[in-house]
Amino acid sequence: MLFKQKNKNNKEGKSSWNNYEKAKQEYLEHISKTTNALHSWKLIALFSLIITGISICTVTYLSTRSSLIPYVIEVDQTGNAKGINPAYQVNYEPxxxxxxxxxxxxxxxxxWLSSDIVLQGIFYKKSVALLGREAKEKYNKLVEAENWKEMITDGFTRDVQIESINKISGTMNSYQIRWIETIYKRGSFISEKKLSGIFAIEIDQPKELEELKYNPLGIKIQDYHITSEGV
Structure with a gap:
C-alpha cells in the first residue's frame, strides 16, 4: 500500500515538472516571437526614417532651384522673331x-506731360529705368524744377514728336535726338519749340525687378545734354 502511494506521488511530481517545462517553453517562444516582431518594427521604423530623410533633402534641393527659365527673343527689322534662346545661354547685345x-x-x-497724374507716374518709372545714377539725379532735378504736378493741376499738357535719332559719327555710344515739344493748356495751343539732345549710353544688365520690367535689355543712359534749337 505504501509502495502504491509512493508511485502515485512520483507520477504527480513528473506531471508537475512536465507542466512547468511546457509553460516555460511556451513563455520562451512568446518572448522569442515578441523579440522578433520588435526587431522587425525597428527595421521598418529605420527604413521609414531613411526614406523621410531622403524626401526632405530632395524637396529642399528642388526648392533652391528655379524652374523658371527666362528667354530672350531676338527680332528682325520687321519685328518678327528670328531667335529664341534661354537668357543664360545668350550674351545678348542690343x-x-x-x-x-x-x-x-x-x-x-x-x-511728355499727361493730364492723368497716374499715367504720368508710369511715364516717370519707365524713364528712370533707362537712366544711370548720375543721369537719374539730373533728371529728378529737372522734374522738380518744372513742377509737373502743379502744371498738370493747372491744365497744362505737353506733346512730344520725335524728328530724328542718329548715332554720332566717330563715337561708340553717343546719339543725337531731335524732337518738337508742343504745350497746351486745357486743349488750347500755348507754344512749340524744337530741342536737341546728346545721349551717352552703356549696356548694364538689370539688377532689380523694376529695371527688368521697363528695361529688359539693360540700355542705360549715363549722361545727356538737352539744348533748344528754336522754332
Whole structure:
C-alpha cells in the first residue's frame, strides 16, 4: 500500500515538472516571437526614417532651384522673331534698332506731360529705368524744377514728336535726338519749340525687378545734354 502511494506521488511530481517545462517553453517562444516582431518594427521604423530623410533633402534641393527659365527673343527689322534662346545661354547685345527704340521711348516718356497724374507716374518709372545714377539725379532735378504736378493741376499738357535719332559719327555710344515739344493748356495751343539732345549710353544688365520690367535689355543712359534749337 505504501509502495502504491509512493508511485502515485512520483507520477504527480513528473506531471508537475512536465507542466512547468511546457509553460516555460511556451513563455520562451512568446518572448522569442515578441523579440522578433520588435526587431522587425525597428527595421521598418529605420527604413521609414531613411526614406523621410531622403524626401526632405530632395524637396529642399528642388526648392533652391528655379524652374523658371527666362528667354530672350531676338527680332528682325520687321519685328518678327528670328531667335529664341534661354537668357543664360545668350550674351545678348542690343542692336542699333533696340537702342534707338529705347532712346525714343525715353525722350517721349521723359518729356511728355499727361493730364492723368497716374499715367504720368508710369511715364516717370519707365524713364528712370533707362537712366544711370548720375543721369537719374539730373533728371529728378529737372522734374522738380518744372513742377509737373502743379502744371498738370493747372491744365497744362505737353506733346512730344520725335524728328530724328542718329548715332554720332566717330563715337561708340553717343546719339543725337531731335524732337518738337508742343504745350497746351486745357486743349488750347500755348507754344512749340524744337530741342536737341546728346545721349551717352552703356549696356548694364538689370539688377532689380523694376529695371527688368521697363528695361529688359539693360540700355542705360549715363549722361545727356538737352539744348533748344528754336522754332
Amino acid at each position: 542692336t542699333e534698332i533696340n537702342i534707338q527704340f529705347y532712346l525714343r521711348e525715353f525722350v517721349t516718356h521723359s518729356r
